[in-house]
Amino acid sequence: MFMREMAQTDKPRERLQKKGVSSLSNIELLAIILETGSKTESVVELANKVINQYLEIGELKDATLQELTQIKGIGLAKAAKVLAAVEIGKRMGQQRIIESPIIRGPQDGANLVMQEMSLLSQEHFHCFFLSTRNRLLHRETIFIGSLNSSVVHPREIFKQAMKYSAASVMCFHNHPSGDASPSPQDVTVTKRLKKVGDLLGIPLIDHIIIGNNVYTSLKQEGYF
Incomplete structure (x- = not known):
């Protein structure tokens, strides 16, 4: 048949x-x-x-x-x-x-996105979804536009994290100005993502700002 x-x-x-x-x-x-x-x-x-x-x-x-x-x-x-x-x-x-590379820290993450994100003329919010051994399972740009709490909604990020059975999340966004210093809004969004990640058991391990061939790790700088 x-x-x-x-x-x-x-x-x-x-x-x-x-x-x-x-x-x-x-x-x-x-x-x-x-x-x-x-x-x-x-x-x-x-x-x-x-x-x-x-x-x-x-x-x-x-x-x-x-x-x-x-x-x-x-x-x-x-x-x-x-x-x-x-x-x-x-x-x-x-x-x-x-x-699939292993992301041991912010330098490994920044190395993967720096060339691409430092040239963007608009802000992009990009996420790495990592395994229990910090191997990169999936990466995706989740939002495009100025960073604020109404645009960067945890729901969309952690929905993808659960889809790929991620154990943790590392986030990035670029500053088209080239200055990688975090703004108050950057810090607010980061703390919100950390809180949601902790509740879900999928921690935010870092939020990295990409400038003109420089980066700032909000985790290393003690913002969360």
């Missing part, structure tokens, strides 16, 4: 299009890779049978061509697609580990 022959509500590709890839189950994701079923099984049923051969989806990473082709309905072409998808996942994971 081809995917186009399935009932509309059973089609993983249509569900992906309507609800996003993250809404799909492991079986549906594998069904998209397999594309077609067999003479006696739909593609979803075939995907379910493949996954049932393993205790959990993660064990597919060790699957071999011989193992897969021994499953009824899985020939060389389907097995090759599965192994190719698994290998892509492995390589993406390896690359992320290699490319």
Whole structure:
């Protein structure tokens, strides 16, 4: 059975299009890779049978061509697609580990953003989301515009922190004037973020102001 022959509500590709890839189950994701079923099984049923051969989806990473082709309905072409998808996942994971730096302090953070943020003509509020071992999980510009408590809302920052399962947050913003001295508003925003972070158990470990090839760590300067 081809995917186009399935009932509309059973089609993983249509569900992906309507609800996003993250809404799909492991079986549906594998069904998209397999594309077609067999003479006696739909593609979803075939995907379910493949996954049932393993205790959990993660064990597919060790699957071999011989193992897969021994499953009824899985020939060389389907097995090759599965192994190719698994290998892509492995390589993406390896690359992320290699490319994700460890942020040991404000100097490490400033080194990563200085070249980019010191040239900006408008204020940008940028965040690093870090693991328990201070490895960079994700980085993102959260706000653009003059820094004030109405613009820099903790909700948006810590929503992203929870999305990436971050253990801590390091924040940055630039001063287009080139002067990295903190303003009273900078200090107010920082204290507010620290308070929310402490309540959520995702501490703000620093807020760094980027100037013209200089920076100021509000943590090191004792502002919080």
